[in-house]
Amino acid sequence: MFRTHTCGVLTKEESGKSVTLSGWVHKHRNFGGLVFLDLRDRYGITQIVCNPENITDFTVVESLKYEHIITVEGTVELRTEGTQNTTLSTGEVEVIATHVSILSNTKPLPFEIFDAKKGEEDEELRLKYRFLELRRKKLRDNILFRAKVETHIRQFMNSRDFIDIATPILTVSSPEGSRDYLVPSRIHPGKFYALPQAPQQYKQLLMVAGFDRYYQIAPCMRDEDPRADRAPGEFYQLDCETSFMTSEEFFTLMEPLWIELTEKVAGKKVQQNPLPRIPFRECMEKYGTDKPDLRFGMEIQEVTSWAKKGSFELFNTTEVVRVLVVPGGADFSRKDIDGKFTQAAKQGNAQGLPWMKVVDGTCESGIAKFFSHEQLQEIIQQVGAEDGSILFFGIGSWEKSATALGTVRSLAGDILELKDPNVVAWAWIVDFPMYEWDEENEKVDFGHNPFSMPKGGLEALNTKDPLDIIADQYDIIANGLELSSGAVRNKDPEIMYKAFEVAGYTKADVDEKFGHMIQAFEFGAPPHCGFAPGIERIIMVLTNEASIRNVVAFPKNQKAEEPMMGSPSEVTEEQLKELHLQIKKEKE
């Protein structure tokens, strides 16, 4: 027998019992005779006491190295007064070993499993030995937590009559969205399958088929470059779709899932319940982004008419001026303002970051000199700035003046520690514009998803300025991360053709690209809506994890390689021949 108990369960209740444990030697402390072992498995750690008086072949114990896998037989005993370890769940007891045997030994490790207080090893190395890194507590806890979340999601969805349906992995390349991963067809020379970027079209077809409520924790493959919150290659979504619901009814249906995951599974607090619904325009104006961190306020305000009273040229020549009041920001150093904060503003597409500080009831430094004393009093009044604040200004178009301050707001939230790690601020962002102006090509283009239903339907498309049309589309966000977009889908062929026409596509274009969808809708489609929140991002929000690679068991690196197995890899000539492929030789 390998074990009667795991390494995380023994308490004083079991004292006196004979037990067998198996696991990894996490630590060993050798006192030249008496040896302590910290035996580890995924459930926890139990201290083993090896005394030569109780063990016949003690050389085995003395030969143990870190991460050897062993089986221990022994007796559970209460630890004596003063030797308990309160940091372990099993710290009240220890196992007095009578027999120890090695199941597997190990080469010297490329890095230690034990969490020492030091820097992190190079990620390349950790990914190459991912099976070792996964033994570490932090990563193991993330993966175990992810499993708990996914289990809860499935229970929730099942209890609401959603049906789990698998959709094809080998599917067809679709022209919109991201770059596809392609799979060559052996049977059809020159033809390719594509791996799904998302089961978007299949799930809509399931609604046409009458399944009414569908979900799937679906793999999605996209050939794009990574970011800290975006996995290269592949990731998972809670893909779901419902029929016969308005978007508001859908919100009400799904909201308890976010509340339960936050409170019951992660043990954190929900900032606001029911979740706020924030219209896109209002969101941009207040927070300078469509995915604000709502754990703190600090809203942006518009001050154009005031700004134009002074003699600051950038204000007088711009369209809109907005201000972000950061309480306590007067303490920011010149170095940080010109460095970190200006850098943040530039990330928000600003040229620079005008500012002034509120000190002793008036404004000073920065651009204060361009305004009269009265004008400075006026702005303090208008925006309600208290002494010790700093005012950051955003200038430019309606959008640019806001986004410049959105990134600054987020940075200020970090620096002032306003983002409570034990709180999750969920929100629905609603009323996205159906179209936006494409500066580069000087034409109207889809703002987000072309398959969203425009609010007002055909009539809106026929009569309104395209840029004024609102799509019945929404995002679910949390703590500054966008988890998913979603929409009431455009399921009416006539409205679909018209919607594409507004963006400059002919009927023939639409038929060529999306003919199969339109054809399906022509046989009747129920009104339907849904979304597809990213699983990894949900876990990131619930664990405060900044890197998506820390919530994936076997992630790819920045170049979309998996260093442990060595993907992608070359294949044999034979395989290529079967697939009718030839590799073009790189130029020397």
Place this chain on the structure above:
RNA sequence: GGACCGGUAGUUCAAUUGGCUAGAGCACCGCCCUGUCACGGCGGAAGUUGCGGGUUCGAGCCCCGUCCGGUCCGCCA
């Protein structure tokens, strides 16, 4: 594709201004130690400072090139 930051024993980090025979912790090897929990003590092995060139009496450090890695932009729900 572009910008920025980085690369020193297996690993995490040091190495004042360009002055070394490149150090320390952990891991590894050997010895000592019966109540530790980051155990402790003594000793040992371990390095082409990513690579190539240059400046210099002298380069881990300065310069040029190159490779590799990370973050961000582009791209992407």
